Amino acid sequence: MRQVLEEVAVRNNTDIVTARNSVRTHAKQIGFGLVDQSRIATAVSELARNIVVYAKSGKVEIAKLNEDSKKGIEVVCEDNGPGIPDIEQAMSEGFTTGGSLGMGMPGTKKLMDAMDVWSEAGKGTRITIRKFLK
Amino acid sequence: MERIPVLKISDFLIVTIQVALDDESALKLQEDILEEIAKTKAKGLLIDITAVDIVDSFMGRMIRDIARMARLMGPPTIVVGMQPAVAITLVELGLKMTGVSCALNLEKGLLMLKEMVEAKEREERTLEAEETEGYEAGA
Ligand SMILES: Nc1ncnc2c1ncn2[C@@H]1O[C@H](COP(=O)(O)OP(=O)(O)O)[C@@H](O)[C@H]1O
Ligand SMILES: [Mg+2]
Numbered sequence: 073m074r075q076v077l078e079e080v081a082v083r084n085n086t087d088i089v090t091a092r093n094s095v096r097t098h099a100k101q102i103g104f105g106l107v108d109q110s111r112i113a114t115a116v117s118e119l120a121r122n123i124v125v126y127a128k129s130g131k132v133e134i135a136k137l138n139e140d141s142k143k144g145i146e147v148v149c150e151d152n153g154p155g156i157p158d159i160e161q162a163m164s165e166g167f168t169t170g171g172s173l174g175m176g177m178p179g180t181k182k183l184m185d186a187m188d189v190w191s192e193a194g195k196g197t198r199i200t201i202r203k204f205l206k
Numbered sequence: 207m208e209r210i211p212v213l214k215i216s217d218f219l220i221v222t223i224q225v226a227l228d229d230e231s232a233l234k235l236q237e238d239i240l241e242e243i244a245k246t247k248a249k250g251l252l253i254d255i256t257a258v259d260i261v262d263s264f265m266g267r268m269i270r271d272i273a274r275m276a277r278l279m280g281p282p283t284i285v286v287g288m289q290p291a292v293a294i295t296l297v298e299l300g301l302k303m304t305g306v307s308c309a310l311n312l313e314k315g316l317l318m319l320k321e322m323v324e325a326k327e328r329e330e331r332t333l334e335a336e337e338t339e340g341y342e343a344g345a
Binding site (some may be wrong): 111121 | 226232289291301
């Protein structure tokens with residue numbers, strides 16, 4: 073079962089803070105420990121910033137995964153921006169078109185248990201990340 | 207936007223980050239700190255991040271940059287109070303904090319900073335003495 077807990081609109085710097093704080097609160101409620109809370113919130117901070125910087129606006133949807141075998145959290149970060157032309161390149165460490173560190177995408181993959189990236193030129197980007205309770 | 211105060215206490219600048227900083231406020235803080243270093247001629251800089259529970263690549267880079275820039279301007283910097291979960295996350299994220307000195311808490315940080323400042327002043331005195339000696343010998 074997948075239960076949507078909250079949706080955060082992401083348009084500016086303040087929304088990045090709101091998104092990562094909300095996700096942290098939900099992660100805690102679901103039962104994640106301090107380190108996992110930090111991992112999940114940091115990953116969402118990276119993806120929310122990418123929305124603001126590269127796509128101007130979008131949204132972050134926080135959901136609870138509640139299957140018998142797997143419980144955890146799923147966060148979908150979505151925008152209607154320019155899209156990512158080469159996903160593999162964007163996932164590699166140090167690649168950036170924004171003059172920053174190029175660590176957001178590869179870092180998010182390392183911090184989470186699963187990461188799916190969908191993107192189409194001119195249509196937008198949708199990144200789904202998951203973390204499961206151990 | 208949040209404005210974080212930069213306090214001068216004796217020879218040190220002390221910055222305590224107590225609220226969640228958005229990117230713009232973080233950049234403003236970086237600017238404020240560097241300005242205060244130039245203005246006050248502080249001998250050391252201490253940044254307390256005990257209350258900070260999320261450090262992503264942007265914030266991590268900012269902390270690292272402040273420490274490096276301050277060092278270039280003179281004063282050594284020490285970051286205190288990084289939460290264990292934050293430290294673990296930063297390492298996993300892959301962000302290297304090379305060049306940043308850290309201490310467990312404010313008390314240990316202040317002690318360490320004093321030592322760093324003293325070591326730096328000793329080094330400067332030695333250099334000066336050597337320069338004078340060289341000058342005298344050559345004269
Ligand atoms: N939502 C997005 N829309 C368009 N491009 C994106 C998006 N997210 C990431 N990218 C692209 O992927 C690159 C790598 O992103 P990231 O790893 O977060 O590093 P950085 O943000 O420092 O560049 C970005 O520079 C950008 O070109
Ligand atoms: Mg990024």
